[in-house]
Amino acid sequence: MKLRVLGILSVLVLLLVLLVSNVILSSAGREVTQQLQINRAASLNRIAQLAYDAANDGDSTVLRRDMETYSGLYSEGLVVRLQTGTLASGGLDPERPDVREALGRASLNLADTTLDPVRPFGTGNEVISRSFGSASQVLGEVVMEVNLDAARDKLRYRWLVTAIAAIALAAVLLLLAGRVTGWVLRPVQRLGAAVREFKDTGHTPPLPEAGPPELRELSRSFTDMATTLGELIDSQRQLIADTSHHLRNPIGALRLRVDLLLLELRNEKERAAGAGVLAELERVEEILDSVLRLAVAEHRVIEDSAGASPEVSEGPGSGSVNAFVVLAEEVDRARxxxxAAGSDLVLTTQEDPGAELACSRIELAQMLGELLNNAIKYAPGAQITASVRTRGSATLIEIADTGPGLEPEQLAAATTRFWRAPEHSSIRGTGMGMTIVDRLATANGGRLVLAPNEPNGLRARIEFDAAPTLPGQGEAS
Incomplete structure (x- = not known):
């Protein structure tokens, strides 16, 4: 953004400098031309006066001497045509086409003392002319060749000074534009970074109050808003965790009372009703346990986004782990x-299964256990395959089954809290297992990918890349 704004300001600065420079150079050209024209017109009038005197006196000695003196001093030729003859100095040829044309115009009493604007890199000279005589009679004509070299040198010097000044001015204005752009946009960039950090972590440090007053006020408002929202998010997360934790005791006491009540029931109808109450109580316990585990998983995602390492957040259960070893343990535990469900659970691997992951061992075991339990629960009697393989720099841990699987539109919703497929409504569950796996995978720098298993079934894969990836970016293969 800064480069775009600075680019626009730079173009405007350069256009402004070029415009000012053009005005100054045009003014300098007019000034030099005007000075030269006034000076040469005065000299032409003086020569014309001497020529008039010579025409009246019949003696051109003074005129000739002044013409030679002028030509030697300014290196400019003169031609004076009298009724008695033509005088020339400075090597100016009266028969030169432009001189002859000037003499013709002067003979018609048409004075021509105007010079074209001097150009700094032009060539050649110009001629000016006028007639002399009485009010009723033209006695002769005077033509002066104007040497423009000195005027061009003077104008080139002014161009050089103006160019240096323009470059210096452009550099100063560009420097100021950079400073002003940084002063204005730096708070905007900080605000953008703070918004991204708050989106990822739910927290952001207070923004420094810098820049224009409007941006300082915006930074203060965002800091207040972020602080309030962060506190609300923490409070909500803590409320879920505290509620799940503190409900365990009364639910435990309630379960004990239900167990004692079941011992007092005598007929089948009463025992069936009591078993239903116990089943619902166990479902409540399962939901509370899932909510608590989900709260912990989401908290881990926040820690990971904020830059906390697994070692810091998990303690002894963290560090580098062997994915195959953990998977083998979970397969043995789920066998x-x-x-009991009639499923065939098989563990497969490559020749070298020892892929080391910078991951929490406890959380990896929790993810794999959840995926295995899901496959056993929703694909009874199916073939379940657990495997570890590598693809480039990525490590892939996959649980595939040959059960009914999920429809393509259901795969996207499978990681949503409390979501369950309609055909699984009769199977006991909370709908948070995949959500927990997805959050824990993200917290450990991986991602959960759900895809159909050909010809039928579900394939759940946890991918750990060389670089951490964002949740929900998995691809089905």
């Missing part, structure tokens, strides 16, 4: 449940 009994898979056998």
């Amino acid at each position: 009994p449940a898979a056998l």
